[in-house]
Amino acid sequence: MPGKKGTFKFVYIPADVSEPLEQLTQDYTDQNEVECLINRIKAHFKSRKPGKSAEQAARQREQLLVLLPPEQRDKIDESMLSSAADLGMVENIALLSNSRDNGFIGVNMYCDDEASFVDAALNPRASEIAYCCGKQMQVQGDVFLARVFDNEDEFQRLDFTLREVSSGAPWVKDAFQQNEQKKRADSAGVVLQRMQQDRQQKAPPAQVQELTPAEAEKESGNAAYKKGEYKKAIEHYTKAIELKSTLASAFNNRAMAHLKLGQVSEAQADCNSVLLLQPGNVKALLRRASAREVLHLERQALEDYQAILRLEPKNKEAKQKCELLQSSLGPDEGA
Secondary structure (H helix, E strand, O other), X not given: OOOOEEXXXXXXXXXXXXXXXXXXXXXXXXXXXXXXXXXXXXXXXXXXXXXXXXXXXXXXXXXXXXXXXXXXXXXXXXXXXXXXXXOOOEEEEEEEXXXXXXXXXXXXXEEEOOOOOOOOOEOHHHHHHHHHOOOOOOOEOOEEEEEEEEOOOOEEEEOOOHHHOOOOOHHHHHXXXXXXXXXXXXXXXXXXXXXXXXXXXXXXXXXXXXXXXXXXXXXXXXXXXXXXXXXXXXXXXXXXXXXXXXXXXXXXXXXXXXXXXXXXXXXXXXXXXXXXXOOOOHHHHHHHHHHHHHOOOHHHHHHHHHHHHHHOOXXXXXXXXXXXXXXXXXXXXXX
């Protein structure tokens, strides 16, 4: 199966209010989908950034030292600190976190990590957007807004357009509600944490639970998968299944690795095994539906997406796929 290629849209918000907001596009492949945007943003910050003064550089090095454990601060020499200060990192602020409630789709604000050290100008438009999303913060320097789908197993860049930069946009309302809920949960968490600390002082020490051989093989498969070593991942998942034939997560993860290699029949078979063990497993239904689309089993794929919506009515991927398949199948076949 040929490698995936595509283009996504994102938005640039300059700190200078005399400059207009811009909608930009970025090409990607399956090899650079995660880092392509970050690399482009780094290049932008580097091209716009003036040289740091001695005072600014010293302030940044002091801040870097604060982040280190006390016992390591005396071991770091000046050259290492200077190298760390020159990395040009991009700060990623999740305005809308990619949670299950919103179909694992999030909107992120990308800022210059060094903006405060170089005394970058306040970005009033970005600060206002953050405020509308429930985050009271002063944003400095140029920023970028982009949308992602990320459920920890899969990652995909999605379009974010200029017309969505509005206080009345649906994603802004979702972000505000999500961040307000998090604030209330954090406040309640402080009280709970104190209660738990009191209980832990009286409770016996917790026992560390070791992984079974099957679980250890599955974790090795996960590590290989994250490196893009899909064949090696399949080998580990297979060993895990041989050791424990009811380990649904190993079947599920092996199905995803098969999909990455274009082995759609094998992926469908693994998803079938998961669903025999766990009939309501949404990840297995999504992966089987994807495999069935490639196998031209559109009607069966539609049934899987419809089953997902019964379990998760807000699942955006399933909604979109249902609409597309119903349109292509027609009213009779899609019913």
